[in-house]
Amino acid sequence: MKYNGLSDKEVIEKRKKYGDNGLSRKKQDTFFKMFVETLGDPIIKILLIALSIKIIFLFKDFDFYETIGIVLAIIIASFISTISEYGSEKAFERLQEESSKIRVRVIRNSKVVLVDVSDIVLDDIVLLSSGDKVPADGIILEGTISLDESSLNGEAKEVYKSSSTSNKVYRGTVVYDGEALIRVDAVGDKTFYGNLASEIQDKEPISPLKLRLTKLAKTISIFGYIFAILVALGYLFSVVFIENNFDIDKIVATISNGRVMFGHILYALTLSVTLIVVSVPEGLPMMITLVLSSNMRRMLKKNVLVRKLVGIETAGSLNILFTDKTGTLTKGKLEVIGLYLPNKVFINNVMELSSYRNYYDLVIPSLLYNNDSVYDFDNNRVIGGNITDRAIMDFIKMKKGDEYKVTDKVSFDSKNKYMISVVKGANNLRLIKGAPEVIINACNTYYDANGDKKIFKNKDEMFKKVDDYTKNGIRVLALAVSDDVLNLRSFRNVSFLGLVMIKDEVRKEAISGLEMVKAAGIQTVMVTGDNKNTASALAFELGLLSNDDDIILTSDELAKMSDKDVKKILPKLKVVARSLPHDKSRLVNVARDLDLVVGMTGDGVNDAPALKKADVGFAMGSGTEVAKEASNIVILDDNFMSIVNAILFGRTIFKSIRKFIIFQLSVNICAVMVSLIGPFIGIDQPVTVIQMLWINMVMDTLAGVAFAYEPPLIEYMNEKPKKKGEHIVNKYMFNQIIVMGLYTSLLCLLFLKLPSISNLFEQNGGHLMTAFFGLFIFCSIFNSFNARTHRINIFSNIFKNKAFLIVILFIVIIQIYLIYYGGEVFRTVGLSLYEFNMMILISMTVIPVDFFRKVLLRLRGIKGGV
Numbered sequence: 116m117k118y119n120g121l122s123d124k125e126v127i128e129k130r131k132k133y134g135d136n137g138l139s140r141k142k143q144d145t146f147f148k149m150f151v152e153t154l155g156d157p158i159i160k161i162l163l164i165a166l167s168i169k170i171i172f173l174f175k176d177f178d179f180y181e182t183i184g185i186v187l188a189i190i191i192a193s194f195i196s197t198i199s200e201y202g203s204e205k206a207f208e209r210l211q212e213e214s215s216k217i218r219v220r221v222i223r224n225s226k227v228v229l230v231d232v233s234d235i236v237l238d239d240i241v242l243l244s245s246g247d248k249v250p251a252d253g254i255i256l257e258g259t260i261s262l263d264e265s266s267l268n269g270e271a272k273e274v275y276k277s278s279s280t281s282n283k284v285y286r287g288t289v290v291y292d293g294e295a296l297i298r299v300d301a302v303g304d305k306t307f308y309g310n311l312a313s314e315i316q317d318k319e320p321i322s323p324l325k326l327r328l329t330k331l332a333k334t335i336s337i338f339g340y341i342f343a344i345l346v347a348l349g350y351l352f353s354v355v356f357i358e359n360n361f362d363i364d365k366i367v368a369t370i371s372n373g374r375v376m377f378g379h380i381l382y383a384l385t386l387s388v389t390l391i392v393v394s395v396p397e398g399l400p401m402m403i404t405l406v407l408s409s410n411m412r413r414m415l416k417k418n419v420l421v422r423k424l425v426g427i428e429t430a431g432s433l434n435i436l437f438t439d440k441t442g443t444l445t446k447g448k449l450e451v452i453g454l455y456l457p458n459k460v461f462i463n464n465v466m467e468l469s470s471y472r473n474y475y476d477l478v479i480p481s482l483l484y485n486n487d488s489v490y491d492f493d494n495n496r497v498i499g500g501n502i503t504d505r506a507i508m509d510f511i512k513m514k515k516g517d518e519y520k521v522t523d524k525v526s527f528d529s530k531n532k533y534m535i536s537v538v539k540g541a542n543n544l545r546l547i548k549g550a551p552e553v554i555i556n557a558c559n560t561y562y563d564a565n566g567d568k569k570i571f572k573n574k575d576e577m578f579k580k581v582d583d584y585t586k587n588g589i590r591v592l593a594l595a596v597s598d599d600v601l602n603l604r605s606f607r608n609v610s611f612l613g614l615v616m617i618k619d620e621v622r623k624e625a626i627s628g629l630e631m632v633k634a635a636g637i638q639t640v641m642v643t644g645d646n647k648n649t650a651s652a653l654a655f656e657l658g659l660l661s662n663d664d665d666i667i668l669t670s671d672e673l674a675k676m677s678d679k680d681v682k683k684i685l686p687k688l689k690v691v692a693r694s695l696p697h698d699k700s701r702l703v704n705v706a707r708d709l710d711l712v713v714g715m716t717g718d719g720v721n722d723a724p725a726l727k728k729a730d731v732g733f734a735m736g737s738g739t740e741v742a743k744e745a746s747n748i749v750i751l752d753d754n755f756m757s758i759v760n761a762i763l764f765g766r767t768i769f770k771s772i773r774k775f776i777i778f779q780l781s782v783n784i785c786a787v788m789v790s791l792i793g794p795f796i797g798i799d800q801p802v803t804v805i806q807m808l809w810i811n812m813v814m815d816t817l818a819g820v821a822f823a824y825e826p827p828l829i830e831y832m833n834e835k836p837k838k839k840g841e842h843i844v845n846k847y848m849f850n851q852i853i854v855m856g857l858y859t860s861l862l863c864l865l866f867l868k869l870p871s872i873s874n875l876f877e878q879n880g881g882h883l884m885t886a887f888f889g890l891f892i893f894c895s896i897f898n899s900f901n902a903r904t905h906r907i908n909i910f911s912n913i914f915k916n917k918a919f920l921i922v923i924l925f926i927v928i929i930q931i932y933l934i935y936y937g938g939e940v941f942r943t944v945g946l947s948l949y950e951f952n953m954m955i956l957i958s959m960t961v962i963p964v965d966f967f968r969k970v971l972l973r974l975r976g977i978k979g980g981v
Contacts, residue, residue, distance in 0.1 A: 431765020473566025784856025847979030
């Protein structure tokens, strides 16, 4: 053996000095740390502040049940969020472990042994052959191989390397054909692959949802504190001035009585904190967690693995999507799309070819035997050969029989640009294929579709055809044949057979997917390593280029522009050709500087930094481990339509959150107004603490489940994306929250104080307060139907959310049970059928009120929704 490789002792020394071939990965946070981080949610922060105030200042009238309610809301929301994200990360880790279990052949102690890819060390001698993934950066010592480097440069074409020419190979690339020995010169994080992997450890951008929730939290805090101060001052004004009839002596006496005044101040503080607690939508963190985690499971069934919960919602907020071409918009696999014969005949498939029998007998041996690959009929796949050979073999799907035998050959290389095989059998032939400029110029004759040899006069026309195909993103290969089998490399007496058209086919679903993304108001920019002509042709085929002012740039042109100039042309940018890895990261940064929500799709190592920097990164499931590590979402089936589904689910989630906010803030306004006005009109405790626990459960947990399963409607993809700085509560929502909040507040106060309503119920035995408890719950139930759709028909798409119907039915059953069997615990007595019906009818008035609100908005020409 020419190479002895490293000894066991040398391996240990190399590993100790230079490290092994493992890639550093950011250590996953512990469950506890992730749990603590969820407490940083803006709404949860308000709840924690309110909880602290209750514990510290309200020790005298400590409200145990309300406090427990807040604690449970915080714990449940944080726990569900943590367990969902932790579980998702664990599933992703298993996915990464499975994809990285690779064994490699190396020479050690003068023997060829198999070792794990992570056990390779510097100066190891690695054996590479067809199908192997290069395990580390290295230098070719001997042999010639063709490589797929699309994971690094995005181009789906083979690159030829040998010890005498381009001899550097990189980790993560795949050997198409040939054999070689390489000496490893970089391992682990020091490889090109590893350097990119370390770059993706950057801090992730703050999600649009978190920004919006922060704004909402600040708004709620401001209004909550203002109302809290007003209610405290109002109460003190009432007990100090109004109750003393503005008598100066009595006022001074009240203020001078420290014990009495301390009691008034403490009660005023109690009212203030109660108001703050009531005003905070404590169910919102729990609902957001529920809607994100439930949709994460639904999306997994659609081959979308969500690594970060907020990644789903962020996908729905995208303004611009930078997408890789190879393996994302195209299949990432070269395919023969047909043959072009010299007499202007186009052949689509082998069946058509067989109708030209004489020509068939010439061209099939050329395609089958001048080819290093074979077709495996047992497994329905092509084995061996370079990417071009494999595409041709997949086109003909034939077995190499005994009719011909290859006796001599010249392998393809990038210098000669041709391959020759000599076959002997039924006919002795020298079969040639290669670059059109080499083959066509060498041919003086050609075979037509009937198999007749003719003088080749129209070479210029053939070259024009080649140029036309090339401009349309098609790779062209020329075929020729000669009966001179003695002069292997001679191009004398060579006859032209035709052209083979090969293309990295566009995914059909990508075209319809891009149309949907365009309808959704999301700008798509294709970033590819292809040349400008090929990229332009592909963009036209995909429908990316549709206007005369659409812009295509090359990497060189982009590099000459300042960020300021790029920002100006970005809205019209559609394609970046000949792109380099740093172009993608730069484009993401420029778009984010414009305050756009940025998405990036990709599968290669070269995509990883941009995937990490984008607001949401989509990695293809067949892509590299580094790309998946950098992403928020992994598209397991490599289907562009799955990205569209992620966007649709993201928009649905945001709408579900907004619907829940309408519902809960409407109820909260009612609770705040009753708490604010109640003490001044003789209503000290309209609901008990136990009743409030049930009300909180209805408003928070159960309503959260109900709204979490809203259906993803395709009509959402016809809406423009929300602006990054847009408030989570829009004008339509504000209108509905205020109108319905104030109406239910007025309804509750009139229910208790207006004789014409209160006289409907028996005055003794607690019937009125039981009916009020029912009124509050049923108003919330009927208002939930109003909140879930902006349509006049409140039952629109209702059966697509079965969870909503089940939850509402459950609440109704429990509420009826509590009314009749709650007893002293819930301060309820059984209502008569008449009283129950009147309570339901009064509660139902929220439906016609919201109906007229919606109609009025439409009459005023105000279109809206969540």
